[in-house]
Amino acid sequence: MTQLASREEVQARDDEVQRRGRELGWMSLGLGVAQLAAPDAVRRISGVDDSRTSRTMVPLVGVRELVHAAGLLASRRKGIWAWTRVMGDAMDLTSLGLAIAHRDGRRRRRLIAVTGAIVGITALDLLTAVQATRAQRSGSGRRGGHMDLTATATVRKPASEVYAFWRDLANLPTFMAHLEEVRTTGDRTSHWTATAPFGKDVEWDAEITDETPGERIAWRSTGDADVPNAGTVSFVPAPDGVSTEVYVSLVYDIPGGAIGKAVAKYFGEEPHQQLDDDLRRFKQVLETGEVVRSDGAPWGKRARKEFPQRPAQPLSDAEFEKGPEA
Amino acid sequence: MRANTWAGRNKVEVRDVPDPKILNSRDAIVRITSTAICGSDLHLVDGYVPTMQDGDVMGHEFMGEVIEVGSRVPGDKLRVGDRVVVPFPIACGACAACAKELYSCCENTNPNAGIAEKMFGHPVAGIFGYSHLTGGFAGGQAQYARVPFADVGPLKIESDLTDEQVLFLSDILPTGYMGAEMCDIQPSDVVAVWGAGPVGQFAMDSARVLGAAKVIAIDKEPYRLRMAEQAGHIPVNFDEVDVRSRLLELTGGRGPDKCIDAVGLEATHGSAHIAAYDRVKQAVRSETERPHALRQAIMSCRSGGVVSVIGVYGGLLDKFPAGAWMNRSLTLRTGQCHVQRYMRPLLERIERGEIDPTRIITHRLPLDEAERGFELFKNKEDNCEKVVLKS
Ligand SMILES: [Zn+2]
Ligand SMILES: [Zn+2]
Numbered sequence: 001m002t003q004l005a006s007r008e009e010v011q012a013r014d015d016e017v018q019r020r021g022r023e024l025g026w027m028s029l030g031l032g033v034a035q036l037a038a039p040d041a042v043r044r045i046s047g048v049d050d051s052r053t054s055r056t057m058v059p060l061v062g063v064r065e066l067v068h069a070a071g072l073l074a075s076r077r078k079g080i081w082a083w084t085r086v087m088g089d090a091m092d093l094t095s096l097g098l099a100i101a102h103r104d105g106r107r108r109r110r111l112i113a114v115t116g117a118i119v120g121i122t123a124l125d126l127l128t129a130v131q132a133t134r135a136q137r138s139g140s141g142r143r144g145g146h147m148d149l150t151a152t153a154t155v156r157k158p159a160s161e162v163y164a165f166w167r168d169l170a171n172l173p174t175f176m177a178h179l180e181e182v183r184t185t186g187d188r189t190s191h192w193t194a195t196a197p198f199g200k201d202v203e204w205d206a207e208i209t210d211e212t213p214g215e216r217i218a219w220r221s222t223g224d225a226d227v228p229n230a231g232t233v234s235f236v237p238a239p240d241g242v243s244t245e246v247y248v249s250l251v252y253d254i255p256g257g258a259i260g261k262a263v264a265k266y267f268g269e270e271p272h273q274q275l276d277d278d279l280r281r282f283k284q285v286l287e288t289g290e291v292v293r294s295d296g297a298p299w300g301k302r303a304r305k306e307f308p309q310r311p312a313q314p315l316s317d318a319e320f321e322k323g324p325e326a
Numbered sequence: 327m328r329a330n331t332w333a334g335r336n337k338v339e340v341r342d343v344p345d346p347k348i349l350n351s352r353d354a355i356v357r358i359t360s361t362a363i364c365g366s367d368l369h370l371v372d373g374y375v376p377t378m379q380d381g382d383v384m385g386h387e388f389m390g391e392v393i394e395v396g397s398r399v400p401g402d403k404l405r406v407g408d409r410v411v412v413p414f415p416i417a418c419g420a421c422a423a424c425a426k427e428l429y430s431c432c433e434n435t436n437p438n439a440g441i442a443e444k445m446f447g448h449p450v451a452g453i454f455g456y457s458h459l460t461g462g463f464a465g466g467q468a469q470y471a472r473v474p475f476a477d478v479g480p481l482k483i484e485s486d487l488t489d490e491q492v493l494f495l496s497d498i499l500p501t502g503y504m505g506a507e508m509c510d511i512q513p514s515d516v517v518a519v520w521g522a523g524p525v526g527q528f529a530m531d532s533a534r535v536l537g538a539a540k541v542i543a544i545d546k547e548p549y550r551l552r553m554a555e556q557a558g559h560i561p562v563n564f565d566e567v568d569v570r571s572r573l574l575e576l577t578g579g580r581g582p583d584k585c586i587d588a589v590g591l592e593a594t595h596g597s598a599h600i601a602a603y604d605r606v607k608q609a610v611r612s613e614t615e616r617p618h619a620l621r622q623a624i625m626s627c628r629s630g631g632v633v634s635v636i637g638v639y640g641g642l643l644d645k646f647p648a649g650a651w652m653n654r655s656l657t658l659r660t661g662q663c664h665v666q667r668y669m670r671p672l673l674e675r676i677e678r679g680e681i682d683p684t685r686i687i688t689h690r691l692p693l694d695e696a697e698r699g700f701e702l703f704k705n706k707e708d709n710c711e712k713v714v715l716k717s
Contacts, residue, residue: 156422243422273440284434287420289398292474293349294452296379296462297437309438311381312455312462313331314346314472 017078017132024085024128025072027121028065035062047110048099057095064088079132086129089122147252149271152245153279155286159235159244163214165286166233175281175291177274177301192221202226202263227263228253248279299324328717329468330696332382335373340696343383346464346472351398354476356410360489361388361466363699363713364497365523366590366638370457371700374591375640377441377458386414386454387496388466389489395476403477410480412473413665414497416452416463419478423451430662435474436461445641450662467696469717481669490714491676494528494683498712500668502528502588505636508659509584511536518542518573518582518626519559520619522550524686524712525636526588530559531681533586542576544569549709557685573626581628589619590637617643624650624658635660686712693717 035042039058040049048054068088071081096115103111155162165171169190173179180193180201188208193201204225210218210232220230231250238245254260281291281301291300296309310319327346333339346355364387369375389411395404404410417429424432432451436442439449442459452474455465464472473480483492502525509517517533519526522545530541543554544562551561562572573582623633624647633656651658675681688711691699699713 154422156420156425240422277440280439283421284418288352288418288434288475290350292418292435292437292452294437294462294474295346295383295464295472296458298349300437309379309458309462311331311379312458312464313329313381313383314344314464316344319344320347 017128020124020128021072021078021082021132024082024125025069028069028072028085032062032065032069035059035065045110046114047103047107050103050107051099061088061092077132079129082125082129082132085125086122089118089125092118093122145254147250147254147271149250149252149275150248151272151275151279152247153276153283154238154243154245155283156243157286158242159237160214162244162246162286163217163235166235166282167211167213167217171285175285175301176278189222204229227255246279246282248275250275327469328693329383329464330385330693330715331380332370332378332384333380336371338371338384338697338700340694341381343381343468346470348394348396349472350474351396352475352477353396354392354399354404354473354480355394356388356390356412356471356473356480357393358388358390358466358469358471358717360390360493361385361468361693361715361717362493362496362498363467363696363703363715365525365703366456367700368704369591369638369640371704375457375459376445377438379458379462382455382457382462383464383466383468384455385465385467386456387493387498388412388454388471389483389493389496390471392476392480393470399477404480404482408480409483411483411492411495411669412454412466412471413479413481413495413500413669414453414456415479415662415665416454416461416474417478417666418475424478427664427667428661429664429666431664438462453662467693467715469693479666481673483673485677487676488684490684490687492673492683493714494524494686495665495669495672495676497663497665498524499528499672499681499683500665501525501636501663502530503532503668503672504661504663505529505586505588505634506532506536506538508634508661509533509536509586509632511538511584513537514539515583516540516542516577516580517584517586518544518562518623519586519588520544520623521588521590521637522547522554522561523588526550526586527554527557527686527711528681528683529586529588529636530554531557533584534558535675535680538584540576542573542582547706550711553686553711569622570626577628581626581631583628583631585623585627585631585633587620587623587633587635587637591616591639591643617646621645621647624656627654627656629654630656632657632659636663638662687714689713691715 035058042058043049043054068081068085072078075081096111096118100108100111100115169182169184172182178194180195183191185191190206192206193203195201204221205223206219206221208217208219214235216232216234218232221228229250229252234247236245254263284292293300295314296312298315327343328340329343330338330340348355367384370378392404392406392408392410395406415430416435417424417432418434421433430451435452436449438458438461442449445459450460452461452463454463481495506529511517511533515538517538519529522543530543533541541559542562543551543559544564545551546563546565551563555561560576562569619637620635627633676683688709689699689702691713693715696715699715702708702710703713
């Protein structure tokens with residue numbers, strides 16, 4: 001897959017951001033605890049112990065640090081928390097600047113030293129915030145980039161049967177929410193149509209790049225697809241001797257610009273959830289013969305969003321006639 | 327058709343709704359002749375189970391006559407005109423859970439499995455009239471119902487047993503029975519059952535049928551305790567006596583060998599401060615349960631005994647006595663009932679006269695009076711134990 005930048009690269013960048021975010025989180029925690037537990041020492045070291053306001057300010061800044069620590073340590077969205085730290089740093093630097101202007105002697109020297117340290121921390125915060133924001137953009141595909149999805153399910157049928165159903169690519173739209181049609185055009189080639197994020201269908205050609213009958217199928221889009229994509233599915237006999245473990249992995253190369261935005265939006269906030277649901281329906285079709293419908297979600301794979309659903313009461317004749325587009 | 331629907335917290339309403347239609351090829355449409363109000367309906371009405379919607383048709387205990395079948399329902403399984411009792415969990419019969427007879431854990435019948443998974447770790451089966459968390463299926467407190475996987479679930483009634491004799495095979499009888507069965511009852515066992523509501527009564531009857539030496543009923547409603555006593559069980563009123571002391575007294579100090587929690591998340595009682603603690607946490611929804619009966623069952627059970635939980639729990643509970651459970655070698659067993667597993671054997675027990683399900687029915691109302699039925703049952707008015715609705 002040359003057209004897609006390596007998944008490892010993206011992963012490594014994200015790991016780096018997560019690690020730095022955690023480090024900043026621990027630092028915030030330390031500063032916050034110090035400012036709350038020993039505010040007088042903090043005030044003396046930083047050279048503002050002659051000011052009344054600092055008596056109120058130091059514990060408040062401590063609380064702020066604790067909030068940042070919680071955010072940075074607990075959330076995967078390090079970007080937002082790093083930016084809030086940058087804002088906090090700016091506030092600190094402003095007040096330190098004001099304080100320096102009114103101090104002299106030892107206090108002034110201490111204040112300058114502390115200010116220097118904060119400038120360093122601010123640089124680190126800024127770097128983390130920028131990187132985190134960049135990683136998030138490429139990670140979620142908002143502004144172009146990759147979307148990697150994996151999902152797995154166990155189907156109570158032998159691998160040969162599960163493989164055969166998938167290998168007949170025309171079956172994929174029966175359970176994959178976004179797929180409208182897959183038409184076989186050759187032994188290894190096919191034409192795919194997905195329902196449209198912007199009023200028209202997205203179409204592309206695909207080829208099977210690798211396959212081991214009964215075990216594995218790998219494919220990728222060919223030509224100039226709007227959304228270049230690739231996938232593999234593996235079929236592994238489960239330990240019960242009856243079932244098959246199905247492992248799916250998909251990569252989408254989301255383009256930048258308006259199309260990319262629309263695609264990302266179309267996939268929604270929970271693309272992993274959607275692939276999980278696709279696989280659940282795959283299991284339903286193989287095990288029970290069709291996608292199970294309820295009154296709350298009567299249109300099978302068309303129930304794109306689980307909520308809000310229609311009430312759990314029978315459809316009216318009109319709703320029934322109109323079908324999923326109603 | 328007419329149907330009893332959820333109309334907001336603490337409110338049900340009988341309304342006109344469309345008639346059900348076949349949506350899947352293994353569906354059947356059943357004209358309902360009898361349906362019932364279940365204790366777990368109260369949890370839905372009270373708003374403790376999330377994902378209810380205005381207009382949801384309620385009810386998961388129902389029976390009737392098949393009036394239409396889908397194209398893939400084999401004629402040797404079900405035909406138009408058959409009289410059936412419908413089990414509350416919807417099960418596909420083909421997945422790994424169904425293969426293990428764990429029907430209420432069916433892996434295929436909940437279209438909202440993604441939501442259930444977030445709440446419970448793994449999804450659970452679809453259930454009729456039981457929130458969108460369990461699939462968003464319309465229920466059976468109605469004139470008609472759509473029954474998915476009609477070739478797997480419904481039990482054909484071919485004898486002339488009355489509706490009232492077989493209706494509870496859909497839920498509370500197998501649920502009570504499973505509660506007793508999970509206790510692995512030995513002939514010398516004393517079994518204590520928390521809750522003398524309908525499920526509790528059937529758990530008591532089942533414990534006796536399975537050979538328990540003594541069965542103890544714990545409740546505070548005198549009429550429920552009287553009902554249990556008339557069926558041969560020993561009543562303990564927790565409003566009048568200290569439950570643990572009384573249980574020790576009745577068992578030579580050992581404690582009951584087997585304990586069944588047939589109460590679930592809305593237990594009332596307990597020491598004042600713990601009850602207040604649970605009530606407050608439940609009110610702000612930081613704990614969904616008031617698990618008093620469960621705590622008491624664990625603390626009272628003899629060492630090495632079994633605590634079997636058939637009362638409904640929805641989410642998270644606090645102050646679980648893990649120390650008692652672990653240090654005293656207790657076994658904790660539980661599950662939504664795998665009804666399909668028990669229907670036929672229990673039908674045979676009814677036919678042989680070993681269990682009389684009708685003994686708990688106190689009220690019979692037309693479907694249109696479902697609201698009043700809920701009021702009677704919820705507030706335990708007019709000595710209400712079990713309401714059957716006829717349409
Ligand atoms: Zn029930
Ligand atoms: Zn199943």
